[in-house]
Amino acid sequence: VADHNRLSLDMLSVDRASDEPMHRQIYNALRRLILDGRIPAQSLLPSTRSLAEDLSVGRNTVIAAYDQLFAEGFIEAHAGSGTWVAPIQQGRPAAPKHRKHGRCPPLSRRGRIIVDGPQPPRNAGVINFHPGVPETESFPFSVWSSLLARNARSRDDSLLGYLSFSGHPGLRRTIAENISLSRGISCTARQVVVVTGAQAALDLVARVLMDENDNVWMEEPGYRGARSAFLAAGARLAPLRVSRHGWNLSDRSLPPPRLIYVTPSCQWPFGTIMRIEERLQLLDIAERHGAWIIEDDYDGEYRFRGRPVPALRGLDNADRVVYIGSFGKTLIPALRIGYLIVPEELAGSFDKAISITGQFAPLILQATVNDFIKQGYFATHLKRMRRLYARRQAHFVDLCEKHLKEWITVAENDSGMQLLASFTKPMKDRDVVAAAVKEGLDVQAISINYHSAEPENGLLLGYAAMDERQILRAVLALRAAFIGLDRKQPSAPG
Amino acid sequence: VADHNRLSLDMLSVDRASDEPMHRQIYNALRRLILDGRIPAQSLLPSTRSLAEDLSVGRNTVIAAYDQLFAEGFIEAHAGSGTWVAPIQQGRPAAPKHRKHGRCPPLSRRGRIIVDGPQPPRNAGVINFHPGVPETESFPFSVWSSLLARNARSRDDSLLGYLSFSGHPGLRRTIAENISLSRGISCTARQVVVVTGAQAALDLVARVLMDENDNVWMEEPGYRGARSAFLAAGARLAPLRVSRHGWNLSDRSLPPPRLIYVTPSCQWPFGTIMRIEERLQLLDIAERHGAWIIEDDYDGEYRFRGRPVPALRGLDNADRVVYIGSFGKTLIPALRIGYLIVPEELAGSFDKAISITGQFAPLILQATVNDFIKQGYFATHLKRMRRLYARRQAHFVDLCEKHLKEWITVAENDSGMQLLASFTKPMKDRDVVAAAVKEGLDVQAISINYHSAEPENGLLLGYAAMDERQILRAVLALRAAFIGLDRKQPSAPG
Numbered sequence: 009v010a011d012h013n014r015l016s017l018d019m020l021s022v023d024r025a026s027d028e029p030m031h032r033q034i035y036n037a038l039r040r041l042i043l044d045g046r047i048p049a050q051s052l053l054p055s056t057r058s059l060a061e062d063l064s065v066g067r068n069t070v071i072a073a074y075d076q077l078f079a080e081g082f083i084e085a086h087a088g089s090g091t092w093v094a095p096i097q098q099g100r101p102a103a104p105k106h107r108k109h110g111r112c113p114p115l116s117r118r119g120r121i122i123v124d125g126p127q128p129p130r131n132a133g134v135i136n137f138h139p140g141v142p143e144t145e146s147f148p149f150s151v152w153s154s155l156l157a158r159n160a161r162s163r164d165d166s167l168l169g170y171l172s173f174s175g176h177p178g179l180r181r182t183i184a185e186n187i188s189l190s191r192g193i194s195c196t197a198r199q200v201v202v203v204t205g206a207q208a209a210l211d212l213v214a215r216v217l218m219d220e221n222d223n224v225w226m227e228e229p230g231y232r233g234a235r236s237a238f239l240a241a242g243a244r245l246a247p248l249r250v251s252r253h254g255w256n257l258s259d260r261s262l263p264p265p266r267l268i269y270v271t272p273s274c275q276w277p278f279g280t281i282m283r284i285e286e287r288l289q290l291l292d293i294a295e296r297h298g299a300w301i302i303e304d305d306y307d308g309e310y311r312f313r314g315r316p317v318p319a320l321r322g323l324d325n326a327d328r329v330v331y332i333g334s335f336g337k338t339l340i341p342a343l344r345i346g347y348l349i350v351p352e353e354l355a356g357s358f359d360k361a362i363s364i365t366g367q368f369a370p371l372i373l374q375a376t377v378n379d380f381i382k383q384g385y386f387a388t389h390l391k392r393m394r395r396l397y398a399r400r401q402a403h404f405v406d407l408c409e410k411h412l413k414e415w416i417t418v419a420e421n422d423s424g425m426q427l428l429a430s431f432t433k434p435m436k437d438r439d440v441v442a443a444a445v446k447e448g449l450d451v452q453a454i455s456i457n458y459h460s461a462e463p464e465n466g467l468l469l470g471y472a473a474m475d476e477r478q479i480l481r482a483v484l485a486l487r488a489a490f491i492g493l494d495r496k497q498p499s500a501p502g
Numbered sequence: 503v504a505d506h507n508r509l510s511l512d513m514l515s516v517d518r519a520s521d522e523p524m525h526r527q528i529y530n531a532l533r534r535l536i537l538d539g540r541i542p543a544q545s546l547l548p549s550t551r552s553l554a555e556d557l558s559v560g561r562n563t564v565i566a567a568y569d570q571l572f573a574e575g576f577i578e579a580h581a582g583s584g585t586w587v588a589p590i591q592q593g594r595p596a597a598p599k600h601r602k603h604g605r606c607p608p609l610s611r612r613g614r615i616i617v618d619g620p621q622p623p624r625n626a627g628v629i630n631f632h633p634g635v636p637e638t639e640s641f642p643f644s645v646w647s648s649l650l651a652r653n654a655r656s657r658d659d660s661l662l663g664y665l666s667f668s669g670h671p672g673l674r675r676t677i678a679e680n681i682s683l684s685r686g687i688s689c690t691a692r693q694v695v696v697v698t699g700a701q702a703a704l705d706l707v708a709r710v711l712m713d714e715n716d717n718v719w720m721e722e723p724g725y726r727g728a729r730s731a732f733l734a735a736g737a738r739l740a741p742l743r744v745s746r747h748g749w750n751l752s753d754r755s756l757p758p759p760r761l762i763y764v765t766p767s768c769q770w771p772f773g774t775i776m777r778i779e780e781r782l783q784l785l786d787i788a789e790r791h792g793a794w795i796i797e798d799d800y801d802g803e804y805r806f807r808g809r810p811v812p813a814l815r816g817l818d819n820a821d822r823v824v825y826i827g828s829f830g831k832t833l834i835p836a837l838r839i840g841y842l843i844v845p846e847e848l849a850g851s852f853d854k855a856i857s858i859t860g861q862f863a864p865l866i867l868q869a870t871v872n873d874f875i876k877q878g879y880f881a882t883h884l885k886r887m888r889r890l891y892a893r894r895q896a897h898f899v900d901l902c903e904k905h906l907k908e909w910i911t912v913a914e915n916d917s918g919m920q921l922l923a924s925f926t927k928p929m930k931d932r933d934v935v936a937a938a939v940k941e942g943l944d945v946q947a948i949s950i951n952y953h954s955a956e957p958e959n960g961l962l963l964g965y966a967a968m969d970e971r972q973i974l975r976a977v978l979a980l981r982a983a984f985i986g987l988d989r990k991q992p993s994a995p996g
Contacts, residue, residue, distance in 0.1 A: 043817075081778045081779055096782055097779065112822045112848065113822060115851055116710065116712050116713040116760075118710070118714070118735075119709065119851065122710060122854070123851045123854045125858055149654065149657065153652075157647045157651035158647075160643065160646055160651070161646075162643075163638065168638050204860050204861065204863075206860075207858065208859065208860025208861065211858065215613065215734075217609065217610055217613055218612075218613075219612050233858070236858045237858060240859070241612075281573055281574060281575075283588070285575055286575070288590055292591070298607045317573065324537070328606045342661055343864060357617045361613065361617055364619055364705065365616070365702065365705045365859075366698050366699050366700075366702025367860055367861055368698060369838075369864070370698075370867055371838075373867070
């Protein structure tokens with residue numbers, strides 16, 4: 009025993025110049041020596057008095073170190089017989105520093121499906137032609153900042169606690185009041201469920217409303233984020249074909265759905281508006297199959313000429329429609345606040361579900377969005393953005409006509425923040441995207457939105473975030489990409 | 503045809519005093535008339551010129567209304583033959599206004615499991631004795647507010663976009679740097695995944711690391727939020743028995759686990775610290791079964807005497823431990839920022855997974871927490887809270903000794919924000935909670951943390967959020983509850 013004591017003491021020292029308190033140094037050193045087996049289990053440790061003397065430290069310093077070791081079970085005190093190293097398994101090998109493949113278990117099958125789900129690729133381009141990106145320059149940051157600061161100073165319990173899973177009561181009320189006017193939906197505040205953005209809404213809805221192996225009708229082509237959420241929830245996806253002219257709701261090959269995903273206000277990626285007869289037919293189909301309709305209104309606020317098209321959820325007897333909206337595109341994406349409108353009788357269930365999935369948006373941000381809306385800033389900003397985007401679209405269409413008509417046709421669209429460009433001659437859109445990336449452009453190929461059908465090729469060009477000068481630069485860069493492609497693969501004559 | 507026209511015209515009128523633009527009024531009226539079937543499908547509508555005359559409005563007003571109806575598919579234009587109501591299905595019954603049971607489909611089986619999961623009941627008490635609630639009075643709101651305001655004004659792309667799914671790069675770096683010192687974990691910024699709180703972290707981990715019907719060892723008694731997350735992911739829960747003395751890791755009746763959930767720094771609800779030999783044994787068990795360990799460090803920062811106990815994740819070869827931390831208890835709960843430390847090789851998978859589940863915390867809040875830490879406010883606040891909670895605990899224990907020792911024994915604890923109270927005589931904790939609610943108290947029964955074993959009865963008393971006066975008031979209210987109970991059910995002598 010005496011040998012052990014001497015052994016352990018020799019290895020111990022304290023560094024008086026270190027920032028680390030001495031008791032912590034002693035604790036760390038003993039812990040390491042015990043874990044490595046250099047002080048064997050069952051060894052008798054020196055008394056605190058004798059160790060303190062050997063190290064020339066105060067006795068309380070050693071006591072603090074021993075207390076910590078004792079609390080963590082490294083050492084044991086036996087009445088009258090001193091302090092012993094606990095009988096622990098020692099000598100665990102340290103982890104190799106630079107191993108390539110760790111020894112941690114793999115993801116689960118479900119984890120693999122979630123991780124392998126499709127995601128819009130972000131290209132490394134400097135010029136952001138990416139669809140769905142709003143202008144942020146014009147956002148009234150200083151108003152926003154002071155409203156936020158006021159809420160951040162508030163000691164109001166309603167902003168500090170754990171409660172209000174479904175959202176800030178004021179914001180839920182405001183959304184319910186406003187959505188009647190803006191989207192033709194009549195609902196109560198209880199039906200509004202605020203979450204961390206539209207993606208969280210899709211994920212939550214898929215988990216709560218469908219089971220593994222349920223059939224989900226997914227727009228084809230359609231939004232990849234939704235597709236991923238349904239796959240993550242174990243859905244069997246059935247392609248609901250969409251063209252520029254509408255939804256193929258009469259497709260007899262589709263299995264009975266549990267859930268139907270649509271973007272009726274502005275179809276992604278085509279921008280088509282769902283006609284009233286299709287809406288009524290869709291509601292009938294859902295009714296017949298006892299299915300849910302998920303209405304993703306990702307772009308519904310942006311219509312330039314007429315008014316926004318009323319939401320599908322706003323039609324009579326549309327209680328089986330769950331509506332998803334977001335402030336990401338009307339304010340700033342990083343806010344990450346989206347919301348669901350759910351049937352009254354499911355409001356309690358969603359509140360419970362969100363308390364478990366944790367997809368809740370922070371209350372001070374919600375309260376601030378509420379202030380922003382109530383004080384009129386939101387309406388002003390939206391109106392301004394609508395005018396701005398309409399102007400930018402017109403400018404963009406003109407420039408495409410002028411510089412790009414040899415390769416693409418861009419049809420004006422009455423809504424949205426991006427336009428669909430069709431090729432004037434057979435081209436693979438992935439080739440075009442690759443060439444565009446070389447010119448510093450981040451553009452999206454239409455074909456990535458297809459999953460089972462033969463894809464239509466084309467580009468989805470987001471013009472909303474660029475000013476006129478940037479649009480020109482982007483158009484010219486795209487032109488350069490096309491010219492480069494032509495040189496590589498001269499198109500067949502005629 | 504002429505009759506139809508007259509019919510529709512008679513029903514149409516505009517209200518010049520209304521806030522609603524006239525084209526919108528005409529659009530709404532025609533839309534409603536068509537949907538209800540009062541203007542039958544295939545009717546010929548009056549020309550815009552003639553309707554404008556009849557209504558005494560400008561022709562452009564009618565054109566705007568017709569354009570909107572046309573865009574939504576209510577009407578069709580046939581070249582040379584005017585404007586016709588589209589062949590849509592009409593006369594859908596309006597939804598009954600006050601039906602009790604709607605016609606929407608039920609939740610899915612999974613949705614039912616999620617919604618039926620256990621959740622800590624919140625009692626209606628005014629005096630918040632609820633465990634896990636931090637003091638917010640002392641939080642430096644004005645510093646926090648100005649840091650947040652600065653970030654909210656920033657047009658920095660890194661705060662505005664959709665990217666950085668796994669978190670703000672600065673905050674991830676800061677957490678990685680600090681967690682080495684505070685919790686003995688060495689990791690890179692890539693391994694840090696920021697989410698909307700610990701509950702979201704539990705949910706995410708359960709979905710990505712386990713499959714439906716996998717065995718999960720769950721502490722018994724244990725934290726209900728974790729239990730709910732695992733159930734929501736389809737787990738089969740196996741009870742890992744815990745007592746005040748430790749974890750029963752040698753229980754042969756436990757099935758091979760895929761995932762093991764533990765709170766080693768401060769067991770919920772007992773407050774026990776997991777001894778080093780148990781830690782090593784646990785790592786071995788996980789290794790042997792190829793299982794994951796989920797370390798929920800919900801309270802690890804609060805240890806009053808010694809230093810915080812190092813995390814299990816900090817031991818050598820603990821790559822199969824996924825660590826969950828949160829700022830909810832060290833800052834303010836409503837922040838809803840938590841984080842995971844995942845193995846290096848899974849960092850990419852988690853980034854992908856979170857982009858689909860949408861459990862991301864807003865970037866400006868993350869950036870602000872980062873500033874708060876980097877500028878030293880976090881350390882100061884934590885130190886202050888540690889001292890404050892230690893003082894409050896001592897005060898609380900004294901008052902319990904003075905006023906409550908007839909009914910409960912409260913053992914001082916070296917960590918946490920709540921204390922376990924044992925009954926001195928047989929009582930049902932649910933009865934005590936019910937009596938306490940009547941006295942305006944929100945307290946938690948220990949038994950709710952049990953799910954399969956015969957529960958121990960007692961109370962979990964959160965004292966952290968109360969000042970000394972409030973603690974006294976709470977203790978006296980609890981005393982009143984006990985006295986009331988004694989009167990109702992005089993305890994058996996002896």
